[in-house]
Amino acid sequence: MLIYNSQMHKKQEFKPIEPGKVRMYVCGPTVYDQIHIGNARTFLCFDVIRRYLTYKGYAVTFAQNLTDVDDKIINRANEQGRTAAEVAEECSQAFIEQMHRFGILDPDIRPRATREIAAMQEMIQGLIDQGYAYAVPSGDVYFSVRSDTNYGIVSGRNVDELMSGARIEENEQKRDPLDFALWKAAKPGEPSWPSPWGNGRPGWHTECVAMIHRYLGVPIDIHGGGSDLIFPHHENETAQCMCNWHTPLANVWMHTGMLTIDGEKMSKSLGNFYTLKEVLDKYPADALRLLMLQTHYRSPLDFSFERLEGSVGTLDRLKSCVKNLRWAAKAAPEDGELNDADHELARAVREAQAEFTAQMDDDFNTAGGLAAIFGLVTAANTYLTKAGEDISTAATLRAADALEELSGVLGINLAADEEEGLPAELVDLAKKEAGYAGTSPEEAADALIEARAAARKAKNWAVADAIRDGITSLGLVLEDTAAGTRLTKKD
Numbered sequence: 001m002l003i004y005n006s007q008m009h010k011k012q013e014f015k016p017i018e019p020g021k022v023r024m025y026v027c028g029p030t031v032y033d034q035i036h037i038g039n040a041r042t043f044l045c046f047d048v049i050r051r052y053l054t055y056k057g058y059a060v061t062f063a064q065n066l067t068d069v070d071d072k073i074i075n076r077a078n079e080q081g082r083t084a085a086e087v088a089e090e091c092s093q094a095f096i097e098q099m100h101r102f103g104i105l106d107p108d109i110r111p112r113a114t115r116e117i118a119a120m121q122e123m124i125q126g127l128i129d130q131g132y133a134y135a136v137p138s139g140d141v142y143f144s145v146r147s148d149t150n151y152g153i154v155s156g157r158n159v160d161e162l163m164s165g166a167r168i169e170e171n172e173q174k175r176d177p178l179d180f181a182l183w184k185a186a187k188p189g190e191p192s193w194p195s196p197w198g199n200g201r202p203g204w205h206t207e208c209v210a211m212i213h214r215y216l217g218v219p220i221d222i223h224g225g226g227s228d229l230i231f232p233h234h235e236n237e238t239a240q241c242m243c244n245w246h247t248p249l250a251n252v253w254m255h256t257g258m259l260t261i262d263g264e265k266m267s268k269s270l271g272n273f274y275t276l277k278e279v280l281d282k283y284p285a286d287a288l289r290l291l292m293l294q295t296h297y298r299s300p301l302d303f304s305f306e307r308l309e310g311s312v313g314t315l316d317r318l319k320s321c322v323k324n325l326r327w328a329a330k331a332a333p334e335d336g337e338l339n340d341a342d343h344e345l346a347r348a349v350r351e352a353q354a355e356f357t358a359q360m361d362d363d364f365n366t367a368g369g370l371a372a373i374f375g376l377v378t379a380a381n382t383y384l385t386k387a388g389e390d391i392s393t394a395a396t397l398r399a400a401d402a403l404e405e406l407s408g409v410l411g412i413n414l415a416a417d418e419e420e421g422l423p424a425e426l427v428d429l430a431k432k433e434a435g436y437a438g439t440s441p442e443e444a445a446d447a448l449i450e451a452r453a454a455a456r457k458a459k460n461w462a463v464a465d466a467i468r469d470g471i472t473s474l475g476l477v478l479e480d481t482a483a484g485t486r487l488t489k490k491d
Contacts, residue, residue, distance in 0.1 A: 001361045006253040022060045023216045027225040030067040031091035032076040034275040038259040042226045045297040047104045063109035103411045113207045120202045120210040132243040136173035139185030139198035145178040155231040205236035223250035257300045287311040293366040321377045322414045325400035332391040342392040348379035349402045429470045445487045
């Protein structure tokens with residue numbers, strides 16, 4: 001399996017630190033509002049990466065934090081006349097809710113910054129003791145960037161070049177403008193915790209690395225996030241780890257591409273800013289997953305509602321194929337000897353499975369994986385059209401299972417929704433129009449379909465129309481498929 005390591009700028013053969021196990025961390029949100037679809041894309045990509053690693057047999061331990069203390073949270077709380085803790089808790093729950101709606105698996109470990117203060121203070125003190133950090137009279141603590149000879153190892157940036165072009169906070173107490181805050185002294189009305197340097201709160205760059213060390217140990221196998229985090233966040237994370245514990249933070253760094261809207265950067269000022277909640281309130285989660293996964297995770301993704309509408313249609317076609325396969329298997333006569341068409345479908349299943357794995361093994365190429373799924377759908381539909389009544393139960397069920405399995409690795413559910421049984425009134429209709437004498441609604445449906453077909457063949461349109469109208473009045477519809485006619489509930 002090849003994975004693109006952002007630090008090395010190339011694909012590398014993936015070799016976990018401990019055979020068969022993967023420790024993985026992805027930076028979570030700062031919880032001050034609903035997350036936007038750009039954030040959602042990153043979390044989706046790593047959800048699929050996690051799912052695929054599990055599919056390949058790895059025991060994955062996945063951690064993702066919630067940043068529940070930060071300037072953005074404090075500012076939002078002040079705007080609303082609430083406490084920072086109230087805003088953070090409400091937005092944390094909102095984030096988790098939308099992740100569930102989007103089909104994102106819960107992390108194995110979800111630490112919150114406010115509950116990990118002790119671990120952060122311990123790390124900060126270690127950096128001070130080793131000469132990599134310093135406290136100033138105000139109570140702030142800074143990391144000395146130039147003391148780290150490896151600084152720039154993740155982003156590839158040169159320290160001497162950072163002075164130009166980078167946004168650097170002006171602070172007379174800093175020894176160097178490049179130094180960043182590990183601990184921020186308390187300000188009136190802000191949340192704070194006691195520390196050896198005075199009351200305050202952790203800096204953003206401090207949180208993740210301390211939590212990774214506590215819950216996963218260092219180094220970990222994979223550290224992920226959006227490409228906007230490479231510098232300074234991930235650079236500052238690994239600097240603290242290497243200086244305090246003298247080991248890299250992660251063996252593999254992975255970053256997702258940015259999301260644009262109709263070719264433009266997403267921005268509230270442009271009126272093209274969309275939250276995940278807004279989109280999921282109008283469109284199926286699986287359709288949004290399908291749209292996003294048709295672009296490789298490292299590539300920029302251009303989002304549009306026109307493309308999302310197209311994904312809704314694609315999702316319907318995928319689900320219909322599985323539904324038709326399972327219905328055909330149920331309606332098929334008892335299997336005899338497999339014919340050439342059956343063998344061809346079985347071969348298409350094997351080829352799709354092999355191609356899906358090959359594509360996903362190449363740096364999690366979901367676009368290629370989906371292409372393999374689409375190819376199997378085409379083969380299955382061709383089989384159903386050509387086979388007519390000569391359908392193999394085994395072949396169709398195997399194809400349906402494969403489609404559900406491969407799509408499931410991507411977190412896309414193609415299984416038919418649980419439906420209530422056919423209405424009992426079908427029995428009365430079948431007694432009247434088809435001479436049915438039993439009590440089963442399912443058998444009554446078959447009798448009505450056969451009676452209607454016979455009436456149409458005899459050009460007895462009155463009987464055929466009476467059966468059709470009776471079925472329609474019960475909220476059902478006759479659906480003609482390649483494998484025959486069936487009754488389904490109206491959408």
